Amino acid sequence: MSTSTAPSSASSDADSLNHDENPIKAVIFDYGEVMWMQSRNVHVYRKIEEDNKLFDNSLIPTLVSKELSSILPKGFQEDLLTGIYTAKDFDRLFLSAYNRKFGSQVESLKFFSATEYDNDAVYEEAVLTACQKLRERGVKTILMLDTYHVDEKRNGRRIPNMEKYFDHVIESCKEGVKKPDPRFYQIALDCVDVQPEEVIYIDDSKINCESAAVLGIRYIQVFNSMDMLEDLQEILGFDLD
Template sequence: MTKAVIFDFGGVIIPSPIAAFSDLEENFHLPAGTIVSLNMENHHDNAWAKFERGEVSKEGFVNLFNEEAKRHGVEIDIGSLFSDYPRPEPHPEMISALEWLKGRYKLGLLTNNFATTSNRLALKPILGYFDVVVESSQIGMRKPEERIYQHTLDLLKADPEEAIFLDDLGINLKPAHKMGIRTIKVADPTSALEALWELLGDRSSK
């Protein structure tokens, strides 16, 4: 029996930030995928991970990331990401799904994010849909650390087999799946929601 549905934010409810990465890479004349590649280096303890756990300030993150990039021969100012690229609007299909799910299931939001004003403003319009909101920057844990999934389940008062988790990154889904949570890899809203309705036994969001 499903008791809880847990959503990621970026790449699930709103489009992936990868598009902003691509624009930034183009501005600095870098090969596509450079930022993601840098983030995969020492991915549990690099600048990105520390910022997502709230261990460094925005200024500290920018300095650390730019230094890490230089060590790999990459010249970039990651600070441009905060000023030049507004966060996109939520997918309408996901909002419709949340409206249908609310009250029928416990809803959780589990996001790796930065403790910035823009992130707080981006989350504000959708917070009312969720019973539980878990932000990495607020609790000092981040996906794919197993403890953050358990923390979310504890708040939702759900066992792993009673939950479904939607995320766009396989690396974040693997620990949840290993724990017994049913997972959906989100490539696009339509196919992800079809998979969700199938797991729930209801293929309509109306």
């Protein structure tokens, strides 16, 4: 199997689950590497580079560069994802790092704040279909995002079309907490009024999964979507395709 599940009280062993006494009422999904895979969305980065007349294959190297890390304020990522900074704030710093790294003189750049490219994103269709099937069965679906405010209006990220698949979209920047803070998971539980044992949490991060398990939430750690969906179907006892 390519998925991992929580032990003991957070176990996802289908044989131990009594659907009458302890039904699953909600499934919480992470976004990155669950709904959206970076490897399948390289074309979006390429389009931003092309539209801004940047060097080919230059955005991702800048993201992990010493030029960027050296100018980000201490704790910037945490503060970005909990709503203190915005994507526009990040883009200003990123532009400075980009020009320093490549010796360029780019005057303006929308990267994290470039929501106009959101409709070009490619999602895991099998996972989206599963979300629709869950909702048809009366199981609440929640998208739990570590994300940022796009601009000074501070309206969050607002990824388009997610309302087709999720009953609730919870954004860290609006709540002021991010994963793996247990308070973020509790917000998700409260929004659908369920107990931890009535929920399955799905994420590719071991740390995030373990934080959910501390609250008594079953989890499936994702290594690929096919195995994750097989495990989810086994727990639920019905097909999702």
